[in-house]
Amino acid sequence: MRCRGLLVGLLPWLAGCGAVVSEPAAIDQAALLTASCSGCHARGGQAIASLDGMPATELEAKLLAYRNEAEGGSSMHRMARGYSAEQIALIARTLGE
Amino acid sequence: MTAGLTRRRLLATLSALGLGALLSPASQARTAKAGIVVVGGGFGGATAARLLARLLPAARITLVEASPHYVACPFSNLVLAGLREMEAQTFAYSALSGEGITVARARATDVDTVARTVALDSGATLSYDRLILSPGIDLHWGALEGYDLAAAERMPHAWKAGPQTLLLREQLRAMPEGGVVLISVTAAPFRCPPGPYERASLIAGYLRQHKPRAKLIVLDSNEAFSKQGLFQAAWRQHYGDMIEWRSASNFGRVIRADARAMELHTDFDTERGDVINVVPPQRAGAIAARAGAANASGWCPIDATSFESALVPGVHVIGDATIAAPMPKSAFSANQQAKVCAIQVARLLAGMAPEPTTLANTCYSYTTQDTAISVSGVYNNADGVFSNVPGAGGVSPSGATPAFRQREGRQAADWFRAITREAFL
Ligand SMILES: Cc1cc2nc3c(=O)[nH]c(=O)nc-3n(C[C@H](O)[C@H](O)[C@H](O)COP(=O)(O)OP(=O)(O)OC[C@H]3O[C@@H](n4cnc5c(N)ncnc54)[C@H](O)[C@@H]3O)c2cc1C
Numbered sequence: 001m002r003c004r005g006l007l008v009g010l011l012p013w014l015a016g017c018g019a020v021v022s023e024p025a026a027i028d029q030a031a032l033l034t035a036s037c038s039g040c041h042a043r044g045g046q047a048i049a050s051l052d053g054m055p056a057t058e059l060e061a062k063l064l065a066y067r068n069e070a071e072g073g074s075s076m077h078r079m080a081r082g083y084s085a086e087q088i089a090l091i092a093r094t095l096g097e
Numbered sequence: 098m099t100a101g102l103t104r105r106r107l108l109a110t111l112s113a114l115g116l117g118a119l120l121s122p123a124s125q126a127r128t129a130k131a132g133i134v135v136v137g138g139g140f141g142g143a144t145a146a147r148l149l150a151r152l153l154p155a156a157r158i159t160l161v162e163a164s165p166h167y168v169a170c171p172f173s174n175l176v177l178a179g180l181r182e183m184e185a186q187t188f189a190y191s192a193l194s195g196e197g198i199t200v201a202r203a204r205a206t207d208v209d210t211v212a213r214t215v216a217l218d219s220g221a222t223l224s225y226d227r228l229i230l231s232p233g234i235d236l237h238w239g240a241l242e243g244y245d246l247a248a249a250e251r252m253p254h255a256w257k258a259g260p261q262t263l264l265l266r267e268q269l270r271a272m273p274e275g276g277v278v279l280i281s282v283t284a285a286p287f288r289c290p291p292g293p294y295e296r297a298s299l300i301a302g303y304l305r306q307h308k309p310r311a312k313l314i315v316l317d318s319n320e321a322f323s324k325q326g327l328f329q330a331a332w333r334q335h336y337g338d339m340i341e342w343r344s345a346s347n348f349g350r351v352i353r354a355d356a357r358a359m360e361l362h363t364d365f366d367t368e369r370g371d372v373i374n375v376v377p378p379q380r381a382g383a384i385a386a387r388a389g390a391a392n393a394s395g396w397c398p399i400d401a402t403s404f405e406s407a408l409v410p411g412v413h414v415i416g417d418a419t420i421a422a423p424m425p426k427s428a429f430s431a432n433q434q435a436k437v438c439a440i441q442v443a444r445l446l447a448g449m450a451p452e453p454t455t456l457a458n459t460c461y462s463y464t465t466q467d468t469a470i471s472v473s474g475v476y477n478n479a480d481g482v483f484s485n486v487p488g489a490g491g492v493s494p495s496g497a498t499p500a501f502r503q504r505e506g507r508q509a510a511d512w513f514r515a516i517t518r519e520a521f522l
Contacts, residue, residue: 026151026152026440026443027152027440027443027444027447027449028452029452029454031440032437032440032452032454033454033455035433035436035437035440035456036433036455036456036457038436038519039429039432039433039512039515039519040459040511040512040515040516041515042515042518042519048508048511048512073493073497075471075473075493075505075508078459078473078489078491079457079459079473079475079489079490080489081475081488081489081490082457082475082476082486082488082489082490083475083489087455
């Protein structure tokens with residue numbers, strides 16, 4: 001995932017050459033969405049809850065649980081309710097390993 | 098942020114291999130030689146400069162900051178209560194200088210949005226393709242009658258962390274037992290909506306321990322406040338009747354300060370205080386108005402998608418200076434707006450349209466030294482306008498267990514460590 005992200009970063013400039021492109025990883029929707037996360041969950045510890053090494057599938061399951069637990073009162077519960085399942089999947093793919 | 102670092106390393110490797118030449122000359126010219134100036138090295142500006150340096154490693158990125166180091170406001174209420182020292186609030190800019198950012202220690206004094214230049218008090222002039230303003234707030238001296246720079250030496254605001262924070266702490270320490278503390282809160286909008294009430298909580302905690310017969314009165318120019326139910330329940334639980342809150346219509350609205358007499362005048366009567374903290378009227382940092390980016394309200398209207406000023410092209414504004422409601426004026430918001438804005442600026446420089454997304458905010462407030470409550474929101478920024486995502490956000494549950502409140506207290510501390518690391522360390 002990560003290496004693909006790196007390479008697509010260079011691809012838009014090849015668009016004129018007829019290459020199949022998506023937007024640069026660093027400035028696409030995944031980067032925009034996860035801007036909400038890194039203020040608390042930056043890499044390398046020192047975070048509310050470290051995401052280091054967390055598999056994408058586990059992260060997605062956790063975020064969906066926050067979103068769907070109607071009784072949950074933590075700030076993550078309150079925020080996760082604002083994201084669609086598609087957005088959560090994209091966040092998990094981007095931040096998970 | 099390993100992803101970003103790895104990406105940068107790969108980009109560096111690719112360009113070392115000569116693959117950078119794959120970029121079309123036009124795109125190279127657009128992004129490589131781009132000049133980006135960021136004014137203000139707070140939670141917004143420092144974060145924006147750092148992310149831009151990663152997104153556009155070949156661009157010229159200059160961070161203009163008037164102060165040699167940053168003193169953070171979040172957690173400064175703990176300093177007031179004697180629970181924390183200023184060192185823990187203070188951050189240098191050395192990490193940023195090592196990341197390809199030119200840190201100009203100067204005050205930006207003017208912006209020419211036609212020539213696209215920024216004038217500094219050092220005499221230098223910087224040119225930009227895109228300018229990002231994150232100047233925070235200026236206190237609007239005189240907007241509250243009698244409250245000026247001199248009055249603030251007797252009645253500290255402590256709404257910009259630094260000497261004012263220590264002054265207020267000293268005054269609280271020196272106050273006689275049985276004394277009265279007044280906190281005056283200006284009408285919204287102001288920096289950190291729950292901040293005055295966290296402050297009341299932590300000062301009451303200090304008083305309860307050291308001057309248990311003291312009284313704290315909050316004179317509020319508003320009818321309601323952030324996390325009100327939770328704060329007032331915590332006040333009753335922890336501080337009995339020590340804190341009295343008066344709403345605007347209940348004679349809380351302060352219309353004049355008399356620093357010599359140590360009195361605050363409301364619509365109706367006069368309150369004398371032994372210690373008086375005034376959270377005064379505010380507006381966007383002055384450079385925003387110089388750039389033509391502030392409107393008659395004193396704050397900066399923006400396109401919520403791109404953070405570009407609604408008034409002047411090529412100028413983006415983030416953080417406290419913006420009109421971004423329902424996003425609050427918080428460090429959390431400033432940091433996040435900075436990242437979204439940096440990405441949109443990179444997109445614009447690469448010839449791509451800004452893209453709407455979803456943003457979020459959580460503000461923690463301590464109610465005692467180790468318990469906290471929080472308020473969260475989730476926002477869309479499509480079509481240039483911020484809106485609340487329905488069904489999301491809200492405050493901590495009322496009646497939660499002490500363990501829940503303590504957990505939020507620990508989360509607040511972890512949040513401060515993480516966000517200051519992302520911005521400064
Ligand atoms: C008591 C208190 C408690 C708070 N607690 C919290 C909290 O718990 N959580 C939270 O999220 N937020 C909190 N906040 C709010 C938070 O401090 C602000 O929202 C945040 O600092 C805004 O960031 P900013 O980048 O917009 O401005 P700032 O952080 O104020 O940064 C602006 C910077 O720009 C510089 N500057 C301004 N003009 C110029 C110029 N012309 N030239 C050069 N440099 C210039 C200034 O020196 C400053 O360093 C609190 C605030 C207070 C007062």
